[in-house]
Amino acid sequence: MSLKFAPYTPDFGRLEKTLRAGKAERAPLLELGVDESIMAQFIGRPITGLQDKIDFFRLAGYDYIKLQPLINMNPGAAVPEGGLRQSAASELDRARTWGSEGTGAITNWEQFERFQFAVVEEQQFRLFEEATRLLPPDMKVIGQYGDIFTFTWEFMGFETFSFALVENPELVAAVFDRIGSTIYGLFERMAQYEVVGALFYSDDIAYYSGLMISPATLRTYLFPWMKKIGDLCRQRHIPMIYHSDGKLWDMMEELIGLGVNALHPIEPKAMDIREVKARYGERLGLIGSVDVDLLARGTPEEIRAVVKGLIEDVGRSGGYCVGSGNSVPNYIPVANYRAMVEAAWEFGKL
Secondary structure, X not given: OOOOOOOOOOOHHHHHHHHOOOOOOEOOEOOOOEOHHHHHXXXXXXXXXXXHHHHHHHHHOOOEEEEOOOOOOOOOOOOOOOOOOOOOOOOOOOOOOOOOOOOXXXXXXXXXXXXXXXXXXXXXXXXXXHHHHHOOOOOEEEEEEEOHXXXXXXXXXXXXXXXXXXXXXXXXXXXXXXXXXXXXXHHHHHOOOOOEEEEEEEOOOEEOOEEOOOHHHHHHHHXXXXXXXXXXXXXXXXXXXXXXXXXXXXXXXXXXXXXXXXXXXXXOOOOOHHHHHHHHOOOOEEEOOEOHHHHHHOOHHHHHHXXXXXXXXXXXXXXXXXXXXXXXXXXXOHHHHHHHHHHHHHHOEO
């Protein structure tokens, strides 16, 4: 049986308009990550290099390809040869591990001084150089990285981090600043590439029930770095996308103020995307909200119905990109992934 591919050509302008809460001629597709095994099944061949990934994104109906710098932020976690499975949010096929809940590698000043923090190097951007040569003119790169907050608490351990907010805030600030300066340096370098059409910062700050830490802590340590990334986007006249799972109602106005143009993934059990659209849809592009559990265990018919409903209720006036409620890991049946993207092809014309 021949494989089925998107019945339209890419158009990054369509995606950019949608990310800025505008209405294009169709609702675009956008994901934080798609596992390479899903990509390979979709296009009918292994993913062996960047050209294969470009072909997947193009054939699946995406207007972009997402790339990250090839940097190893985690001590002892090597970047795979070829660099196509790197990521804080990952390309989703790395070994899954729990974050450090108790004590991490940095609990005092001596450990901070000894810690081998990653540094920004030119070789980390070779995929961006390659994309400049290979990418068709109707597509652009979305440059993505993140996790200033997440790396901070993982390196310290969440309990240690929490106690240190009260007992040793200077150490918390030092770790945030060291990680923040590195990750901002990645975004600063990505923004220099003409082929980059948007920047995507990812960093979970909430559970489905509420924020992980206080708004005051976010304002003190994380948001200044996010604002710097937002300023980069404004200077380049490109959209800023932000990913966080969870319930973000308390932070929505501030996120917009930081320069966020589009929010991903509107986790269904945390926030009703229809309510988000009603309250913020004129100022914020919305991405995702097709529940990952539904993609994993639902039927193609159920998935098609959900996508159709999201396009009708959220996307008909523009400002909505079809996508999962997080990402597309390797345990999603490819038939279910196909049901989501094919429904976007079929019902997405606005």
